[in-house]
Amino acid sequence: MPQQAGPDGSRWWQRGAIYHVYVQPFQDSNGDGIGDLPGVARRLDYIESLGVDAIWLSPIYPSPMADSGYDVADYKAVSPVFGTLADFDALLRRAHGRGLRVILDFVPNHTSVEHPWFVESRSSVDNPKRDWYIWSNGRPGGGPPNNWLSNFGGSAWTLDERTGQYYYHAVLRQQPDLNWRNPAVREAVHDAMRFWLSRGVDGFRMNVIWQVIKDEQLRDNPPNPSYLPHEPEQHRLSAVYSTDRPEVHRIIAEMRAVVDEYPDRLLIGEIYLPVERLVAYYGDGGEGVHLPFNFQLVLLPWDARHIDQAIQRYEQALPPFGWPNWVWATTTSRASRPASAPSRRASPRCCCSRCAERQPSTMATRLACAIRRCRPSACATRSSGTCRGGGSAATRSARRCSGMDVRLTPASPMESLGCLSPRITRWSTSRARRKTRLPC
Ligand SMILES: [Ca+2]
Numbered sequence: 497m498p499q500q501a502g503p504d505g506s507r508w509w510q511r512g513a514i515y516h517v518y519v520q521p522f523q524d525s526n527g528d529g530i531g532d533l534p535g536v537a538r539r540l541d542y543i544e545s546l547g548v549d550a551i552w553l554s555p556i557y558p559s560p561m562a563d564s565g566y567d568v569a570d571y572k573a574v575s576p577v578f579g580t581l582a583d584f585d586a587l588l589r590r591a592h593g594r595g596l597r598v599i600l601d602f603v604p605n606h607t608s609v610e611h612p613w614f615v616e617s618r619s620s621v622d623n624p625k626r627d628w629y630i631w632s633n634g635r636p637g638g639g640p641p642n643n644w645l646s647n648f649g650g651s652a653w654t655l656d657e658r659t660g661q662y663y664y665h666a667v668l669r670q671q672p673d674l675n676w677r678n679p680a681v682r683e684a685v686h687d688a689m690r691f692w693l694s695r696g697v698d699g700f701r702m703n704v705i706w707q708v709i710k711d712e713q714l715r716d717n718p719p720n721p722s723y724l725p726h727e728p729e730q731h732r733l734s735a736v737y738s739t740d741r742p743e744v745h746r747i748i749a750e751m752r753a754v755v756d757e758y759p760d761r762l763l764i765g766e767i768y769l770p771v772e773r774l775v776a777y778y779g780d781g782g783e784g785v786h787l788p789f790n791f792q793l794v795l796l797p798w799d800a801r802h803i804d805q806a807i808q809r810y811e812q813a814l815p816p817f818g819w820p821n822w823v824w825a826t827t828t829s830r831a832s833r834p835a836s837a838p839s840r841r842a843s844p845r846c847c848c849s850r851c852a853e854r855q856p857s858t859m860a861t862r863l864a865c866a867i868r869r870c871r872p873s874a875c876a877t878r879s880s881g882t883c884r885g886g887g888s889a890a891t892r893s894a895r896r897c898s899g900m901d902v903r904l905t906p907a908s909p910m911e912s913l914g915c916l917s918p919r920i921t922r923w924s925t926s927r928a929r930r931k932t933r934l935p936c
């Protein structure tokens with residue numbers, strides 16, 4: 497699409513709305529019960545009617561779906577479940593024809609165990625791609641190389657029986673972490689990014705980007721002094737050696753340089769960190785991601801005082817060149833808190849207005865549940881659409897929910913609203929007033 501600066505020189509992602517489309521439960525086009533790219537294309541009229549400026553597609557790559565597509569088996573292809581590259585190109589062309597941007601979810605931290613890179617890597621200790629992943633011998637007395645825990649609990653190391661070494665996986669054992677210290681890995685991923693950028697995609701949302709590089713010495717993580725017994729096991733340790741390493745900023749700056757080879761593209765980072773550490777991901781001079789996701793609203797107690805303090809703290813921490821953003825809900829969290837919150841507490845709508853009061857903000861959100869108080873069961877159903885390995889169940893739930901099309905994610909104009917600007921705030925509140933009946 498042609499570069500279009502606003503009258504004030506702002507870029508498209510600083511003044512528009514991004515609509516998150518979770519492809520699998522969105523819109524089926526061929527009767528197999530699974531959403532697909534032609535289905536998304538078929539719904540462009542609807543998406544455009546929302547007044548949004550871009551769509552962000554969940555992973556569309558070939559995948560065994562151990563983690564809802566976040567286990568990628570080929571970075572440069574489209575899963576047959578979702579369609580073909582030609583389908584993607586057609587969607588991109590049609591979206592651009594309407595002035596809609598298209599952002600892809602990208603997963604740089606890990607691949608699927610079925611990715612050819614890992615198949616080669618695990619074939620022998622001498623394979624040229626062995627060092628593309630993080631392999632290590634066990635401790636001298638036996639057991640994993642260190643105490644690192646997976647994001648979902650349990651050891652983050654799995655023993656490969658054939659070669660006798662462990663491989664590291666920050667998420668599931670089906671998702672081995674790439675070794676970003678290896679220049680060949682960096683170049684291969686950059687090549688995959690260029691593959692999509694050259695096709696015309698308008699940017700990437702980089703999954704778990706703060707975890708891509710780990711301590712070179714694989715030192716044990718220390719105990720987390722704030723850990724409480726009822727919390728998940730993975731919170732027992734402070735992940736100081738397995739995440740948020742100083743070297744990560746160089747890795748991200750290289751990704752940003754790739755994105756900047758193309759005009760007017762966007763780089764978003766999924767990062768769960770306190771704001772003081774989060775803002776470092778803009779880069780010292782703005783060479784980091786354009787938008788490091790700010791998840792404070794997902795984690796805060798839902799009352800006006802806490803939210804106001806968080807907004808002030810965040811704005812004070814932002815560097816002069818840092819564009820603010822607020823994430824309302826995620827694929828693994830629910831916007832159900834405000835749905836059940838008493839009215840005397842902060843309403844999401846008021847919070848939106850407060851966030852956007854001083855300058856436009858960005859949100860990745862499913863606001864429908866929050867603003868329009870839909871039934872908690874409906875919220876849970878939507879969340880199930882993104883559960884690991886939950887494809888068929890999600891589809892069934894979607895059908896139950898909508899009673900017609902498989903169309904879960906965009907169930908309402910507010911549900912997956914991305915960026916929030918004052919213009920969008922006005923639009924969304926008026927739209928919410930107009931449309932009062934829940935879609936499910
Ligand atoms: Ca389908």
